[in-house]
Amino acid sequence: MNNSERFDAFVNQLCDVETLVPRDVKKKKIAKAIYTRNIATIVGIKTTTGRFLPVSHEGYSNETYVDKVYELLGRDRAEFIGRKLKGIERRAHMTLFREMIESENKTEWRQFFENNFGKECMIPDNLCIACWNCSLFGGLEPGKGATFSRIRYFDTFSVEDSATCIQTDDSPEQMAIGNTVGEDLSVERSEASFHRYEYVKAGTRFPFITIIESPTLLDVAGYLMSVKLADQHGYGKYSANHGKFTTQFLAVSTGYPMFSVLDMLKWAEADDNSQLKANLKFESALNEPVTILDDEIELIQGKLNEAFQSYMKVLNPAEGT
Numbered sequence: 001m002n003n004s005e006r007f008d009a010f011v012n013q014l015c016d017v018e019t020l021v022p023r024d025v026k027k028k029k030i031a032k033a034i035y036t037r038n039i040a041t042i043v044g045i046k047t048t049t050g051r052f053l054p055v056s057h058e059g060y061s062n063e064t065y066v067d068k069v070y071e072l073l074g075r076d077r078a079e080f081i082g083r084k085l086k087g088i089e090r091r092a093h094m095t096l097f098r099e100m101i102e103s104e105n106k107t108e109w110r111q112f113f114e115n116n117f118g119k120e121c122m123i124p125d126n127l128c129i130a131c132w133n134c135s136l137f138g139g140l141e142p143g144k145g146a147t148f149s150r151i152r153y154f155d156t157f158s159v160e161d162s163a164t165c166i167q168t169d170d171s172p173e174q175m176a177i178g179n180t181v182g183e184d185l186s187v188e189r190s191e192a193s194f195h196r197y198e199y200v201k202a203g204t205r206f207p208f209i210t211i212i213e214s215p216t217l218l219d220v221a222g223y224l225m226s227v228k229l230a231d232q233h234g235y236g237k238y239s240a241n242h243g244k245f246t247t248q249f250l251a252v253s254t255g256y257p258m259f260s261v262l263d264m265l266k267w268a269e270a271d272d273n274s275q276l277k278a279n280l281k282f283e284s285a286l287n288e289p290v291t292i293l294d295d296e297i298e299l300i301q302g303k304l305n306e307a308f309q310s311y312m313k314v315l316n317p318a319e320g321t
């Protein structure tokens with residue numbers, strides 16, 4: 001198969017965009033997932049481009065420590081939990097969604113959400129459970145209904161040992177120092193004015209696997225773009241300045257991965273992505289999976305606008321005809 005044949009075969013194994021349209025359930029519009037056995041798996045490696053604070057807890061203490069795991073496959077590693085990946089990528093996906101509404105549809109996004117989904121959709125506490133974002137990431141509207149998430153994240157870990165990739169008190173330069181968020185500027189500065197934190201250094205790699213159930217082309221293309229946006233925004237604590245990444249997508253497949261994040265850690269240690277890529281095997285119970293690699297993945301990203309327009313058409317079949 002050549003590139004475009006493989007791309008067509010890939011799209012043929014995805015779900016139709018109509019599955020994203022909200023349906024009336026007890027007078028309420030809900031983007032109820034229509035579960036099929038189709039899936040899409042996205043595999044890649046994220047590399048930090050600056051300081052990153054993977055912290056799974058919120059706190060106001062004056063010291064922050066990077067999440068770590070000890071003795072995982074012979075190394076201590078920084079830990080980057082799936083819930084954090086999902087939270088940041090969901091917000092990036094919503095930003096993308098709103099921007100596309102305004103640029104494609106020439107409508108203000110709030111009005112568009114009111115018209116099509118019954119209300120504005122606010123992450124995390126006031127979800128509409130009817131929009132494309134809620135269809136993919138799931139949500140609950142208390143007393144009204146719920147839609148399950150179709151996207152699955154996995155915890156990941158640094159390829160590099162924490163002794164080399166985390167700046168700690170044991171390192172020559174020690175922990176970093178910043179101002180505390182809640183500093184009282186009316187009092188003289190003291191020890192309590194400062195915030196000390198560990199961080200993961202630039203150049204640290206985190207392999208990842210994300211699975212989308214009953215995927216449409218819009219879900220896959222939108223996810224790929226959202227990851228790029230999230231990389232620019234940042235994933236860590238104080239994410240406005242921290243936790244920026246560059247992401248290399250290695251494979252997008254219509255099969256389930258026959259490997260785990262742990263396998264990828266071992267392969268990535270060898271520092272040879274060609275070997276790593278050769279190990280990426282996928283299987284599907286439905287049919288022969290189609291796997292798109294490397295630069296070909298840009299073909300999928302290039303279909304985002306087209307896929308979004310077809311979503312707009314099925315949401316409002318009367319318009320634009």
Ligand SMILES: [Zn+2]
Nearest residue numbers: 121128131134
């Ligand atoms: Zn929503």
